[in-house]
Amino acid sequence: MPETATPPWAALAPNQQETLARHVQILRERLLRTGGAMPFAEFMDMALYDPQIGYYAHETVFGGHGDFVTAPTLSPLFGQCVARQCAQILRETPGVLVEAGGGTGRLAVDMLRTLESLEALPSRYVLIERSARRREEARTLIGRELPDLAGRILVTDTWPAVTASVIVANELLDALPAERFRVHGGQAHPLSVGADDEGLGWRVGAADARLTDDLATAGWPEGYTSEISWNARRWVADAASHVCEGGLLLLVDYGFPATEYYHPQRADGTLMCHFRHHAHSDPLILPGLQDITVHVDFTAMADAGRAAGLALAGYTSQAGFLLSLGIAPRTLDFDRAHREDVAAIKRLTLPHEMGELFKVMALTRGETRPLAGFHLLDRRAALGRR
Template sequence: MTTLPAPSAEALVTSQALCAHIRQTITQAGGWIPFSRYMELALYAPGMGYYSAGSHKLGSAGDFTTAPEMTALFGRTLARQIAELLPQTGGTVYEFGAGTGKLAIDILTELEKLDCLPEHYIIIDLSADLIERQQTAIRSALPHLAGRVSWLSQLPDQLDGVVIGNEVLDAMPCELLHWTPEPLQRGVALDGDNFVWQDRPIQDPALQRQAAALNIQQAGYISELSLSNTAFIHTLARHLVRGAILLVDYGYPASEFYHPQRHMGTLIGHYRHHTVDDPFFLPGLMDLTCHVDFTAIAQAGIDAGLDLIGYTTQAQFLINAGITQLLGELDADDSASYLPVVAMVQKLLSMQEMGELFKVIGFGRGVSIDWQGFAQGDRCHTL
């Protein structure tokens, strides 16, 4: 059995304060909250949640590593796709959940090389701690471009440009359902001071409809359904007057997401580079995520009047957009710097690593439907 690293005393105090806050929330709600509410508090409770308490989340010292942290070629390749689209819009890049700011730095660096800098690069983030880190990193790496970057905590009234989000959808609170075989909403109750599962009949009509539409007859089947994901797409569409939406995340089409063999769902915790099955483990110190149902994402975009441009694997998108050409521009004779980059690119592209599990989906409004990233290997037919 793997022994997980112990948290610091300071971190443990934060987790205990969050647990007390969640217990109080459950009590005030009559003894039960839906899992989506628990996940929201665990991740975003002010000053205590995972994304708002100031812990180091990304990279080797954190809990997980994202593609931008692995190699600058990820962001530089995305920038090539952005450069194709940006001149067709009002010239702004909008990034959701920018992490450490590394993706913004790499995108801006490449766009400058391509002579296609945006008028504005707007980061929309809810974490004050991460915003502070982003500002420090961008000002240090790109002092001459820092004036183009600004931060918002909510959507502007209108979006006219290119919207990007890397691993944003998976961090949105999801509903947890348990089929018995009729679907019940799984929530969190208390047994003393401990959090425990408790199922209740679904009250939300929208959740009822979507759960019924899945037509799952398997008793004991547990899975997620994200109303937050689809609401996010509808909100983007409502604000997008012209431009493109490019989202990268891990997940499946509905036929794979709700496959009979995936009967325990996809909900997982990430703690110090370990995966944890128990979502009640050290609340506030562990990331909670669920995979993305890309069929639901695609349908939400279409229903909201967007053009579904393409859907493919991360590997195919990056190859289409030119990551191998960028790799070829590096100095192969400098093995000390070249070989680690090759290893990271291999991880981004490998079918056994991130290449197949991670997908890219694109939507447009008032822009060309021919995007370099989806030129080959489009999988929209699988949705």
Template sequence: MQKLSLPIPAPEALAASQALQQLIIDDIRQHQGWIPFSRYMELALYAPDLGYYSGGATKLGKDGDFTTAPEMSALFGATLATLAGKLFTQSTAQVMEFGAGTGKLAKDFLTECQLSGIAIERYFIVELSGELRARQEDLLKDFPQVVWLQQMPAAFSGVVLGNEVLDAMPVDLVRKTADGWCEIGVALADDAAAPLQYCERACDAAICTQIPDADELPVGYLTEVHAVANGFMRSLAQMLNAGCAETGKGGAAILIDYGFPAHEYYHPQRSQGSLMCHYRHHAHPDPFYLPGLQDITAHVDFTAMARAALEENLCVLSYTSQAGFLLESGIADILSRTSPEEVKAYLPQANALQKLISPAEMGELFKVLVIGSGVDLPDNLLRHDRSHRL
């Protein structure tokens, strides 16, 4: 693999990465010298105190490794609040956010509720990281509606938010060989400087069931499958169905991420998958580089996510582009509250809006999947619906 030329981490960060690498090495040894890639990704991202999302490094914004929509503009959270206010007429006035990060989305959402008189009872944040929770608590100290949870509850009625959550869930890697599909895991290499390497082994054909026309793909085809995200979607659907049965009111989940429907995700030309790493705003393909200090992601197979919800008797309410979703949810109206004549206030917001909705930026790459029980979306939100493409 080509040597990467990336920013050098601080000594304490490098020491933390080396500690995580040793933990991963020990885990491989405990499992007869091989672990699935999903296990490696789980440890690299979520190992207590050392994983990328559970450690103390800055992840988001100009000082982090990547920037998300809430970090770009308060317009994003305000737009979601505006839509949620309309959905609250069919559900309880509660929100549950997964993957809250710094808490910026929650802050912008709750600020808009205050400004627009949207009554909200509770804003739950499901957060496993003590370090991230501490940051969120500091940012959200003026909002008494916020309650932290360590796990998904059994039942919930309200609006669920998940911005760039599914792409951070561990994936399995598979490759087609002349003898069928094999699973790519992680094993130890005879190189002290680079002790981790990919290692293939035969796999159960069931692991590839979410790949359409798997038999037609060429030998050498490499891709990801999303068992963890599938499980999350099933649990989410069960929670919303239980909430509807318990309260007599509906619930909806709004999931925003980059990805494709299955027929595009597993296109013959997408032969090397979508796995990507992000370190200090540099994108590269090596997941073994400085574990714990870089993000590891894969695009989302939205067909698989929708199917998991449907199989748990939830409804797919909408699947559309981020641009169509935000525009129909009123983001331009929120921007119009600021006069263009107030140049210093207006221009940054207008520029951020352009990034959020432009097809050349986030507008088309990011998709929005809305699933629910006992809830109907406003008619205008269905103008750009692409559910038929799933």
């Protein structure tokens, strides 16, 4: 028999056990007060963002000491490449650069340094972040690392009043609360979360005609379970309304076109939780202590962008995007001097690491020149349409 690794939550420190018990108690009281069950998206919203129990409100989440790494926390090379793509637009359409879901501010620092060296600084850099704790971290990092540019950087939780030349969102869409559903008799039934004797459990709701129609679930296998993110669609539509003429909305995240997302073999969806670098798929066990994410349906994002008046200007893998923007120059020495860079390039671009699962989508308002990040590989044709 293969040995089963003990998951890290089997050995929670006593203070974490207390925190977990308190979170479950708060959720159960809320459930009992509000009729016994909440839609999964509401649960995900609370588990991630509630000021009292939310994961993003409290924990150290990113990097080696947290629960997962994101590309900016791995290496500045990522931000340098994203900045080169932004510079192309900022030179033609000078103005505001918005970074949505900016986390700790790492990407902001790396991008602004590169934009400065390219003489393509935006008039203002607005970092929008929902978590108050992350906003504080971002302000501290920016103040420490970019004192000369701090005056043109705003860290906030709301959209700026002016339109943006560029909006960048790295791993934001996967963190927006999504709906989970199960197919019975060809109809999509939303799943919600209720209070069980021991803790929290799943509830299956009545068939939802809007969901069933949108995904055309007739004929899908019995019990097929997956997710749909109305919030991600709404966010793209909202972001689109903040893009100026000639401007760019750049989305980076893990996900697939709809045909792969809702592939018959992906019968348990894409929901993933991260706790101390351990990935699993049960969002109900560690509410407020673990990250919960869903993959992104990029066909739906393209449709939402087009419906809001943007054009689909590029779609590729993260590897295609970063290699197009010169992440691995010919001058790179594969020796000790560049060892860290080489390791990061591998992590960011190899197909079994982040290179293939992560995708980059560009949506633009009006005509733009071909975008540099998509010149090696453009997979727009793979997205299809609903």
